[in-house]
Amino acid sequence: MMTSAKREAAPANGRRLILFGAFDRHNFGDLLLARCAAAGARTDIVFTGLAARDLRKFGGFHTLALADAIAAFGSEDADFVHVGGELLTTTAWEAAVMLQSPSDTARIVALHDRSPDARTAWARSVLGTTRRIPYIVAQDDLPTRWRTHFRAVGGVAFDTLPGAERNEILRALRTATTLSVRDRTTFDALRHAGVDTDLLPDPAAATPALFGATIGQRGQGGEIAALRSRMRSWAAVQLAAEWGDDATLDRVAGSLLATSAASGTGIVLYRAGLAPWHDDLDTLRRLADRLGAQRPVAILESAHVLDIFALLAEACAYVGTSLHGWIVAHAFKVPARCLVRGPADKAARYTDTWCDVPRQWRTPEDGPLFPETISG
Known part of the structure; x- marks a missing residue:
């Protein structure tokens, strides 16, 4: 040793x-x-x-x-x-798939997913390495x-x-x-x-010190400024595509509507990743449809890092499956919850390591999804 x-x-x-x-x-x-x-x-x-x-x-x-x-x-x-x-x-299989275009992913998985040897051979051909x-x-x-x-x-x-x-x-x-x-x-x-x-800690915990001025400037224009003109405040919400089943979306929508109405906040949905096996715009649209017109709701079209920074920094709460969404929101003192499938998830392990208040994550069975301290 x-x-x-x-x-x-x-x-x-x-x-x-x-x-x-x-x-x-x-x-x-x-x-x-x-x-x-x-x-x-x-x-x-x-x-x-x-x-x-x-x-x-x-x-x-x-x-x-x-x-x-x-x-x-x-x-x-x-x-x-x-x-x-x-x-x-x-x-190697995961890395190679995530480097493909989203439109090709289903075909690639269908061709190779059932055979470990086929996956290995294909990944090596794509990546050019045997690692x-x-x-x-x-x-x-x-x-x-x-x-x-x-x-x-x-x-x-x-x-x-x-x-x-x-x-x-x-x-x-x-x-x-x-x-x-x-x-x-x-x-x-x-x-x-x-x-x-x-x-x-993850280096993203230093985001306010490293990029605070840049984020503030970015938030003065573009979609963030337009959101500010529409909503007095917002909860930033993100869901990975794998959370896009109807039952999960129904539950998330119900919690969003209840919390948004009680706190007087709007809801802004955003994507944290465009690569395969990350986020999907259709998932957010289906969630937005469930929210209807009862509360102010918007989807951030931009996937630019600085726009996501600004959205999180100005939010009154964050809920999502993205660990780095949680890290950035938490760094800006925004009440945050990370959604995970169970305690072995990387986000659960990270937040349990560094958060003063343990269990800053929720599974679908844990009850209310949102931080209790949301306010508009």
Whole structure:
């Protein structure tokens, strides 16, 4: 076992900063983590992922595929930083599907989902790597002048992975220069496996300090300003597509209407991710239909990171399945609840680790969905 935790340290001057993560697809949390990692850093930053993408129109970055980054900068001194999120347990199959267009997802799943071998072969062909956990890269698999870092990563399902996947992850972590995780479950699992690590909050918890002025400016125009002219206050609500069954939507709508009427607030629905297996506009429209005309209701069409920031920062409450929605709202002192399917969910494990009042999440069976402190 390591004798001491690998303490977080800023990359040394003179070394290129290479940020690596799942910001090669649209998800609020991953794009936010990239912005947090880049905030205050020097200008020679390279954003890398499993695929080349340009998400600047959503407040993200122009991202290079890892192989291209190695070809371009492999001869330089560099710090290679794994940027947050649930990177430790995202499998190759999951990563490859989430890099596809939403319109292709159903066809791809239908072709490969019943055969583990077919899934593996297809994912390897898409990603160009045989790594089972592709967003984790060991020091030995990178240029010799690069140093690896893991910054507040998550992996609450680590103990449920097959042995080959766990061994691949442990090999990468044991060669890292610095290592920190964001929740107690991951921390305990790694310690049990013989890896010493720091326990740090998700970087998004620093959103007000990092981006407060930018968020305030963004909220003066566009959809946020239009919402402010329509509603005295609002509850920000987000649901992943997997929560789009009729029974769940009926229950959420009933709780929304009751809370909104009692507190005098409007309701604004938004999407936290456009990538496959994230959010779906049709789910929000079906929820809005259930709300009817009884309360002021709107759907935020924008999926730009700064518009989501501003929506959450100005909300009187947040309820949703997005962990980073909860983290940002909580950071702005907005009463917040994270909806989960059970206590093993990553959001439940994270909020139980860091929240002063435990159980800032709710399952569909837990009763009222909304924080008791909502007020307009």
